[in-house]
Amino acid sequence: MEMPVPDAAIISGKDRIVARLVAALPPGTVISDPAETLAYECDGLAAYSCAPLAVILPRTTAEVSAALKICHEMSVPVVPRGAGTSLAGGATPTADCVILGIARMTEVLEVDLDSRIIRVETGRTNLAVTGAVEEHGFFYAPDPSSQLACAIAGNIAMNSGGAHCLKYGVTTNNLLGVTMVMMDGTVTEIGGAYLDAGGLDLLALICGSEGQLGVVTEATLRILPKPEGARPVLIGYDSNEVAGACVSDIIKAGVLPVAIEFMDRPCIRATEAFANAGYPDCEALLIVEVEGSPAEIDEQFAIILEIARRHDPVELRQSASPEESARIWLGRKSAFGAMGQMGDYMCLDGTIPVSQLPFVLRRIGELSDEFGLKVGNVFHAGDGNMHPLILYDANAPGQLELCEAMGAEILKLCVEVGGCLTGEHGVGIEKRDLMTYQYAPEDLEIQMAVKDVFDPGWLLNPAKVFPLGASAARRVAAE
Amino acid sequence: MRPETEAELAHMIADATGPLRIVGGGTRSFGAGAGEALSTAGLSGVTLYEPGALTLVVRAGTPLAEVEDVLAAEGQRLAFEPMDHRSLLGTSGAPTIGGMVAANVSGPRRIAVGACRDFLLGVRFVDGMGRVLKNGGRVMKNVTGYDLTRLMAGSYGTLGVISEVSLKVLPIPRACLTLALDGLDDARAVAALSRALGSPYEVSGAAHLAAGHKHTMIRLEGFDASVAYRAEQMRALLAEFGDWQLEEDCTVWQEIRDVTALQGGGDVWRVSARPTDGPMLAARATGADVVYDWGGGLIWLRVPVGTDVRAALGDFAGHATLVRAAPEVKARLGMFHPATPPVAAIEAGLRARFDPRGILNPGLMTPREGAA
Numbered sequence: 047m048e049m050p051v052p053d054a055a056i057i058s059g060k061d062r063i064v065a066r067l068v069a070a071l072p073p074g075t076v077i078s079d080p081a082e083t084l085a086y087e088c089d090g091l092a093a094y095s096c097a098p099l100a101v102i103l104p105r106t107t108a109e110v111s112a113a114l115k116i117c118h119e120m121s122v123p124v125v126p127r128g129a130g131t132s133l134a135g136g137a138t139p140t141a142d143c144v145i146l147g148i149a150r151m152t153e154v155l156e157v158d159l160d161s162r163i164i165r166v167e168t169g170r171t172n173l174a175v176t177g178a179v180e181e182h183g184f185f186y187a188p189d190p191s192s193q194l195a196c197a198i199a200g201n202i203a204m205n206s207g208g209a210h211c212l213k214y215g216v217t218t219n220n221l222l223g224v225t226m227v228m229m230d231g232t233v234t235e236i237g238g239a240y241l242d243a244g245g246l247d248l249l250a251l252i253c254g255s256e257g258q259l260g261v262v263t264e265a266t267l268r269i270l271p272k273p274e275g276a277r278p279v280l281i282g283y284d285s286n287e288v289a290g291a292c293v294s295d296i297i298k299a300g301v302l303p304v305a306i307e308f309m310d311r312p313c314i315r316a317t318e319a320f321a322n323a324g325y326p327d328c329e330a331l332l333i334v335e336v337e338g339s340p341a342e343i344d345e346q347f348a349i350i351l352e353i354a355r356r357h358d359p360v361e362l363r364q365s366a367s368p369e370e371s372a373r374i375w376l377g378r379k380s381a382f383g384a385m386g387q388m389g390d391y392m393c394l395d396g397t398i399p400v401s402q403l404p405f406v407l408r409r410i411g412e413l414s415d416e417f418g419l420k421v422g423n424v425f426h427a428g429d430g431n432m433h434p435l436i437l438y439d440a441n442a443p444g445q446l447e448l449c450e451a452m453g454a455e456i457l458k459l460c461v462e463v464g465g466c467l468t469g470e471h472g473v474g475i476e477k478r479d480l481m482t483y484q485y486a487p488e489d490l491e492i493q494m495a496v497k498d499v500f501d502p503g504w505l506l507n508p509a510k511v512f513p514l515g516a517s518a519a520r521r522v523a524a525e
Numbered sequence: 526m527r528p529e530t531e532a533e534l535a536h537m538i539a540d541a542t543g544p545l546r547i548v549g550g551g552t553r554s555f556g557a558g559a560g561e562a563l564s565t566a567g568l569s570g571v572t573l574y575e576p577g578a579l580t581l582v583v584r585a586g587t588p589l590a591e592v593e594d595v596l597a598a599e600g601q602r603l604a605f606e607p608m609d610h611r612s613l614l615g616t617s618g619a620p621t622i623g624g625m626v627a628a629n630v631s632g633p634r635r636i637a638v639g640a641c642r643d644f645l646l647g648v649r650f651v652d653g654m655g656r657v658l659k660n661g662g663r664v665m666k667n668v669t670g671y672d673l674t675r676l677m678a679g680s681y682g683t684l685g686v687i688s689e690v691s692l693k694v695l696p697i698p699r700a701c702l703t704l705a706l707d708g709l710d711d712a713r714a715v716a717a718l719s720r721a722l723g724s725p726y727e728v729s730g731a732a733h734l735a736a737g738h739k740h741t742m743i744r745l746e747g748f749d750a751s752v753a754y755r756a757e758q759m760r761a762l763l764a765e766f767g768d769w770q771l772e773e774d775c776t777v778w779q780e781i782r783d784v785t786a787l788q789g790g791g792d793v794w795r796v797s798a799r800p801t802d803g804p805m806l807a808a809r810a811t812g813a814d815v816v817y818d819w820g821g822g823l824i825w826l827r828v829p830v831g832t833d834v835r836a837a838l839g840d841f842a843g844h845a846t847l848v849r850a851a852p853e854v855k856a857r858l859g860m861f862h863p864a865t866p867p868v869a870a871i872e873a874g875l876r877a878r879f880d881p882r883g884i885l886n887p888g889l890m891t892p893r894e895g896a897a
């Protein structure tokens with residue numbers, strides 16, 4: 047992945063920049079010792095790393111504002127950072143940037159159960175948001191698998207999804223308001239503890255903007271009452287086509303499962319070897335989870351099972367207890383770990399129309415043969431969000447490049463069948479140069495024009511999302 | 526002007542020399558209205574419908590009723606329950622998909638499933654320079670680049686003229702029940718609605734008609750046995766508020782959706798606020814006729830002509846939109862809530878990029894400057 051040539055003038059001005067930041071911020075807020083900034087040199091896309099100029103770890107919105115104002119005046123690029131779990135390289139530094147991490151801002155500012163909202167500082171982890179309301183029977187719905195570590199700030203910046211988004215939606219559907227600091231230090235409030243912020247839908251722009259429009263320091267989120275219970279059913283099929291048809295039929299029948307997960311044979315075999323969950327050795331495996339009281343779950347199971355049987359399954363197993371549920375989920379939950387045991391992997395997340403599932407899985411199999419790299423598929427089938435895991439050997443020369451080339455082919459395929467490059471992980475640096483497959487030049491131009499409005503100097507996370515060639519003029523003009 | 530294709534639409538906008546007034550079905554004509562009329566009626570038809578994938582792609586000028594028929598034939602619907610503005614605004618004509626999206630029109634089910642913008646998967650539109658642009662697509666999850674799709678929802682045609690949208694649709698549940706109770710005052714009613722919405726029983730409507738019988742309503746939808754079970758649980762949960770009646774007829778929600786209680790004379794305001802603030806805010810608008818939806822978070826107010834409701838409400842978290850009033854009242858009070866200076870500056874910046882000549886529905890959403 048190419049990165050822009052760092053600005054030598056900024057790098058040589060490091061001492062001056064750090065001195066101004068240190069003078070303006072409380073002790074311990076600015077880190078510039080290379081031994082300490084090391085921890086910030088990459089995010090979840092660990093194949094790419096680069097030490098930043100310095101790291102700022104503010105404790106308040108006012109400190110964020112003061113820091114940004116200085117960086118703005120000195121034209122220093124800023125890369126906002128939450129917990130650094132981005133899989134797309136959204137938080138990857140450049141040598142001439144300052145990392146602005148909000149991990150120290152973790153407070154719960156308000157809980158209003160009657161209005162069903164929580165307001166938090168955005169350094170709080172996703173799981174800790176639910177943690178703050180759980181005892182009252184509420185939860186925060188978007189639940190990325192990284193929820194123990196990832197911050198709400200990163201969730202907002204990436205518009206993250208989770209296992210339950212088929213029913214509850216992704217971050218943008220659960221975000222009501224933000225406090226955001228603009229690059230010039232201006233603090234602004236958008237939305238709040240009410241539905242549909244007034245005026246243009248700026249929240250929609252901010253959510254998913256990958257830290258390029260402003261630094262979000264506080265968020266008002268919708269919380270929901272916990273369902274009475276949830277149980278999965280496991281269904282195995284001998285062909286991907288049939289499994290795909292079963293998914294469509296379940297969706298059409300009016301059942302609204304919280305999750306429909308799909309695993310293909312390579313992935314089933316890998317997880318069986320690793321976790322021994324007792325999955326059948328079949329072509330395609332579905333896990334469908336529904337919620338409600340025991341009787342309500344049974345009512346939905348009856349419908350799902352009837353549909354599943356119509357398609358002649360090789361395995362059909364419904365959970366009747368928490369233990370059985372855990373066993374059904376065990377393999378799915380260890381899928382990434384199991385694939386990781388087999389080697390290094392790259393995880394893509396292109397989304398496709400559900401009707402294209404069988405075709406796309408077949409093509410991925412063919413690409414796997416062509417490139418000579420193993421692929422396992424485990425993904426959210428209900429909404430067509432694929433997660434092909436391509437195995438490679440990071441230590442073998444050329445393998446990373448081969449893997450990336452194959453990844454690019456898969457993502458182009460997703461776009462060709464009417465889908466998109468990324469369903470929940472974001473563009474970052476990883477898919478930046480593939481954007482031209484999904485968008486015409488003028489479609490990218492209008493998006494960059496939006497960034498012009500929020501950040502005219504192109505200082506916020508400038509090397510992400512847009513192909514470097516497309517954003518070059520703006521980034522250069524800004525210097 | 527009445528383009529028959531997206532390309533024609535693009536040419537007409539590129540060649541326009543003065544302001545354009547974008548018209549769908551004309552049923553939500555909220556005001557402004559200078560400029561030559563540009564009708565989207567020629568851009569009509571469903572281009573793709575995959576019931577098994579819950580996706581619909583449809584041209585902007587397509588009548589909403591036509592779309593609803595197509596969906597109903599497969600047992601599906603637009604789950605956000607778009608309001609029909611005709612009775613409230615006294616307009617005629619046939620609402621279009623484009624108008625619905627441009628005004629982000631949603632109904633009572635918004636609290637459970639989301640607003641129109643939450644069901645919007647992608648858009649094609651022509652900006653103020655005549656450029657044909659697209660964003661999003663037709664899949665359920667998409668974070669590829671900035672979300673201009675949702676930005677277009679609720680932009681009232683001021684950023685571009687929508688030519689085609691993709692929407693997520695949902696199956697129509699088999700059963701619906703309404704729990705109803707008369708006689709609660711506003712604060713008690715909202716307390717009951719909050720309790721209902723805080724339960725695991727998946728409320729899909731929570732409204733209170735403050736006038737007359739003081740009618741409070743809670744809607745449950747789903748499979749038969751499930752809805753019956755939830756209704757019983759709910760009655761027990763809310764027993765302290767009174768003896769809730771079960772009604773199988775859910776058509777009453779259409780009246781809530783369309784705010785039929787406030788049709789006729791007077792100005793109508795729509796206030797979005799923190800649900801528990803609802804009764805306090807309604808009380809500040811002394812003498813208003815009040816309808817609460819969204820568990821108290823959406824407050825419809827009918828007031829005497831020319832009343833400045835924003836002044837009466839004072840400082841609060843939320844916003845007040847003047848939905849129905851004579852043009853001179855709208856001109857004086859402004860349809861949209863004023864924005865803070867930073868937000869107004871961002872909005873002005875966006876308008877300058879999407880419509881540099883300022884020809885698309887000029888003045889409809891502006892000015893928004895001024896302290897909030």
Ligand SMILES: Cc1cc2nc3c(=O)[nH]c(=O)nc-3n(C[C@H](O)[C@H](O)[C@H](O)COP(=O)(O)OP(=O)(O)OC[C@H]3O[C@@H](n4cnc5c(N)ncnc54)[C@H](O)[C@@H]3O)c2cc1C
Pocket residue numbers: 089090125126127128129130131132133135136137148168189190191192195196197198199200201202203204205206207208209256257258260261262263470471472507
């Ligand atoms: C094991 C694993 C599993 C995962 N599972 C999922 C999953 O199921 N679903 C899913 O959607 N994602 C998943 N992810 C991806 C990742 O966890 C999400 O993208 C997450 O939201 C990133 O949050 P973060 O706090 O780590 O952000 P970071 O990685 O620190 O940053 C992500 C982006 O947010 C920006 N940013 C950070 N803070 C701010 C701020 N305050 N203001 C503005 N911008 C900011 C950064 O600049 C960057 O562009 C997974 C990752 C891992 C490692």
